[in-house]
Amino acid sequence: MDKSMEIIDLLCENSRLTEKQIATITGLSEEEVKNTIKSLEDKKVLLKYTTLVDWEKTDREVITALIDVRVAPQQGHGFNRVAHRICQYEEVKSVSLISGTYDLSVEVEGKTMKEIALFVAERLAPIEGVLSTTTHFVLKRYKKDGVFYEEGQNDKRLVVTP
Amino acid sequence: MNTDKYISNVVKSIPPSGIRKFFDLVTNSKDIISLGVGEPDFVTPWEIRKEGIDALDRGSTTYTSNLGLPELRIAISYFLKTHYNLAYDPEKEIMVTIGASEAIDLALRALLNDGDEVLVPEPSYVSYAPCVTLTRGIPVFVPTDEKNNFILTPDDLKSKITSKTKALILPYPNNPTGAIMKKEELEEIVNIIIEHDLIVISDEIYSELTYEGRHVSIASLPGMKERTILINGFSKAFAMTGWRLGYIAAEHGFIEAMNKIHQYTTICAPITAQYAAIKGIYQCEEDIVKMRETYDKRRKFIVNGFREIGFDCFEPKGAFYIFPSIKKTGMTSQEFCEKLLKEEKVAVVPGDAFGPSGEGFIRVSYAYSIDKIARALERIKHFAERIL
Numbered sequence: 001m002d003k004s005m006e007i008i009d010l011l012c013e014n015s016r017l018t019e020k021q022i023a024t025i026t027g028l029s030e031e032e033v034k035n036t037i038k039s040l041e042d043k044k045v046l047l048k049y050t051t052l053v054d055w056e057k058t059d060r061e062v063i064t065a066l067i068d069v070r071v072a073p074q075q076g077h078g079f080n081r082v083a084h085r086i087c088q089y090e091e092v093k094s095v096s097l098i099s100g101t102y103d104l105s106v107e108v109e110g111k112t113m114k115e116i117a118l119f120v121a122e123r124l125a126p127i128e129g130v131l132s133t134t135t136h137f138v139l140k141r142y143k144k145d146g147v148f149y150e151e152g153q154n155d156k157r158l159v160v161t162p
Numbered sequence: 163m164n165t166d167k168y169i170s171n172v173v174k175s176i177p178p179s180g181i182r183k184f185f186d187l188v189t190n191s192k193d194i195i196s197l198g199v200g201e202p203d204f205v206t207p208w209e210i211r212k213e214g215i216d217a218l219d220r221g222s223t224t225y226t227s228n229l230g231l232p233e234l235r236i237a238i239s240y241f242l243k244t245h246y247n248l249a250y251d252p253e254k255e256i257m258v259t260i261g262a263s264e265a266i267d268l269a270l271r272a273l274l275n276d277g278d279e280v281l282v283p284e285p286s287y288v289s290y291a292p293c294v295t296l297t298r299g300i301p302v303f304v305p306t307d308e309k310n311n312f313i314l315t316p317d318d319l320k321s322k323i324t325s326k327t328k329a330l331i332l333p334y335p336n337n338p339t340g341a342i343m344k345k346e347e348l349e350e351i352v353n354i355i356i357e358h359d360l361i362v363i364s365d366e367i368y369s370e371l372t373y374e375g376r377h378v379s380i381a382s383l384p385g386m387k388e389r390t391i392l393i394n395g396f397s398k399a400f401a402m403t404g405w406r407l408g409y410i411a412a413e414h415g416f417i418e419a420m421n422k423i424h425q426y427t428t429i430c431a432p433i434t435a436q437y438a439a440i441k442g443i444y445q446c447e448e449d450i451v452k453m454r455e456t457y458d459k460r461r462k463f464i465v466n467g468f469r470e471i472g473f474d475c476f477e478p479k480g481a482f483y484i485f486p487s488i489k490k491t492g493m494t495s496q497e498f499c500e501k502l503l504k505e506e507k508v509a510v511v512p513g514d515a516f517g518p519s520g521e522g523f524i525r526v527s528y529a530y531s532i533d534k535i536a537r538a539l540e541r542i543k544h545f546a547e548r549i550l
Contacts, residue, residue, distance in 0.1 A: 017532070024463055025463050027462070161201055
């Protein structure tokens with residue numbers, strides 16, 4: 001396998017792996033790992049190293065909503081201009097162009113449902129070119145980025161076996 | 163009631179498994195990170211699970227032929243041919259069992275008369291010697307040595323053969339050491355085996371998990387197919403431990419003898435698992451490769467981790483265990499493991515549970531995510547800083 005892909009896969013799994021650890025696993029030298037990562041960062045292949053948090057287990061209220069947005073495409077710009085406009089808001093975590101009934105899928109985070117509802121009503125819906133919005137609140141997460149949220153998915157094996 | 167006086171002498175004579183003892187200790191502890199498991203952390207590939215569900219859905223809930231579903235035996239024959247270049251007749255030379263465990267028991271029961279000796283290289287899987295004893299045979303341990311990469315050398319083998327030796331158990335790729343035996347190394351013992359007219363019970367359950375070159379079965383060497391009882395199964399390669407499905411490939415006469423026992427004691431392996439396994443053979447090659455690649459990454463990671471902490475660690479080429487030496491700590495394996503569990507809450511298995519030569523070693527499984535291994539290594543490092 002291409003070594004840079006192998007490094008990407010490892011970082012996707014655990015972005016806290018050190019260069020040294022990655023070197024051990026891939027059989028590359030630390031220097032090579034360092035240079036490969038640097039070059040991937042420079043080329044904006046690797047954009048950010050993130051953490052997956054189960055907010056339910058913290059004191060902070062984090063509400064997420066997925067918003068389907070219908071957009072009137074603009075001459076010469078298609079959906080890009082509206083998409084970029086929506087990206088500007090800090091509450092907006094992700095914006096993607098999607099196929100199907102709707103045009104953009106927007107993920108918004110807030111402290112309360114009301115906060116998100118107001119954001120949609122006051123900021124998102126009025127944007128020129130936005131035809132309609134449909135807000136779906138995330139009620140419960142089962143799996144994200146390949147990780148199961150429920151305890152039941154933990155290691156079910158006995159602790160010690162032959 | 164004093165049940166003790168009713169229990170047979172042979173059962174009483176078997177020591178309880180060292181692993182079992184440690185298991186009880188571990189179960190009473192909280193927040194531990196376990197590197198003590200002898201089974202894959204992967205769930206059975208979806209195609210296989212789905213076929214299991216479909217089989218139930220179709221109402222396949224009956225017994226099968228004693229030898230196993232004909233389609234499954236054909237699939238196994240195909241697998242052995244394509245993976246290890248072994249030619250077995252699915253009608254006469256293959257039988258399906260309840261895991262490789264039953265297969266080991268059947269092979270011994272079919273072969274042994276009272277007092278026959280069976281050579282058991284050790285350290286090795288915990289069940290060989292007790293199964294020999296239960297069959298009224300005599301297990302004869304053949305110690306293997308780290309300086310020989312834990313393989314069975316011709317000299318080791320010769321030194322333990324007597325006029326009563328009937329069979330040799332060949333446990334490679336090896337649990338707990340991770341040792342494999344390469345073709346040249348197998349060739350060196352073949353003459354001795356033939357000269358002394360031994361039967362080889364070759365437990366190849368980890369055959370799909372070798373990391374530098376493919377597994378070679380001793381049955382593929384000239385003159386060996388007829389005197390090898392080859393045991394394999396679906397637990398490790400296909401991550402199917404809980405389905406309990408194994409198989410034996412051997413000369414028709416051996417299969418017939420083993421099937422005689424099997425038909426009276428178990429009838430057949432579960433039909434659901436048998437249907438699922440057929441799917442596994444034909445459709446899950448990619449899953450096997452992916453799992454192997456993942457184990458390989460972890461293998462390099464954990465070996466290096468232990469060496470950096472300061473332990474001498476033999477480089478395993480198969481299975482999913484490392485077998486580092488803890489001799490420099492001055493502790494016994496048991497002491498080391500108990501202390502590590504108590505003080506750092508990491509569970510590994512004492513090496514002596516796998517035979518006397520395992521004393522001074524610990525078995526550490528890497529059937530865990532890199533993340534978990536990394537966390538365990540941190541704790542082990544803490545521990546080592548205090549004791550080394």
